[in-house]
Amino acid sequence: MQPLSHLECFVKSAENGSFSAAARLLGLTPAAVSKNVARLEASLGMRLFQRSTRKLALTEGGERLLQQIAGALATLSDAVDHASTQDKQPAGTLRVSMGPAFGRAYLLPMLGEFLRRYPAIVPDWRFENRQADLIGEGFDAGIGGGLSLKPGMVARELGRVHIVAVASPSYIAGKPDPRTPPDLAALDGILRRSLHNGRTNHYSLRNAAGETAIADLVPRLVFDDPEAMCQAAMMGLGVALLPMPFAAPWLRSGALLRVLPGWWADAGPISLYYPAKKLLPARTRVFVDFVIEQFQERGFARLVRGDGGPAVR
Secondary structure (H helix, E strand, O other): OOOHHHHHHHHHHHHHOOHHHHHHHHOOOHHHHHHHHHHHHHHHOOOOEEEOOOOEEEOHHHHHHHHHHHHHHHHHHHHHHHHHHOOOOOOEEEEEEEOHHHHHHHHHHHHHHHHHHOOOEEEEEEEOOOOOOOOOOOOOEEEEEOOOOOOOEEEEEEEEEEEEEEEOHHHHOOOOOOOOHHHHHHOEEEEEEOOOOOOEOOOEEEEOOOOEEEOOOEEEEEEOOHHHHHHHHHOOOOEEEEEHHHHHHHHHHOOOEEEOOOEEEEEEEEEEEEEOOOOOOHHHHHHHHHHHHHHHHOOHHHHOOOOOOOOOO
């Protein structure tokens, strides 16, 4: 019978393509992971990896072994973790990936209550503008929009986000009121450049009557960050098409106003992502329940809509 530590080092190295990545996830040194894999290979009498200076590549035998044990090892690890915490307070490091602006605005305000309920959990939250590989990088959960739902992941929708046109009261003052999206071409546009493809985003807006039209903003400024767009709009530099999660606080305060208030674009859902496991670690389970509870209590789903419609459940 192989030691579980040897098998776990092998699986994590295979799934992440390097001993260094496996070491970060397991809390070991790369040398320790490499040694455990070498011991496993010696005991099996076969090579599991083709090693090079750039990466690890599984041998045919390594591929077979990974397919045979990866699922069983994950199930065993979950069962042990579940048994060890079943009658205890949820504890441990909670690794969550989220966008910086969204996390600061919507997750951080909940953190005090979460820590009060679960003092033995240590949040390790990553605020970054990228699509993290939640499973491969060892995250317990992730929150964001537009993430691809990979095998082994569950997505719980928190709200369906709408894009709306906004500007400062000082910018709008004295200008003719736009009636339809093409009218925006007469105003200064604050456009967003996509981090994924480098192109500026353009939107087709719709209204409650089902009409659609292109929002033909002429670029006066181009940013890749919605917070910067908010700031520029509040400075009176033009009209910005912004996701409601970023615009909502400033619309409530009066620092921004809706332009074309009857029009919006659907940007898809913001969701909470986590591994599809029967036995989630207690820290992940309580975090998922807590976030869903808090977002429902705060009316997040209604807040991020731009059509005045009912909340999306």
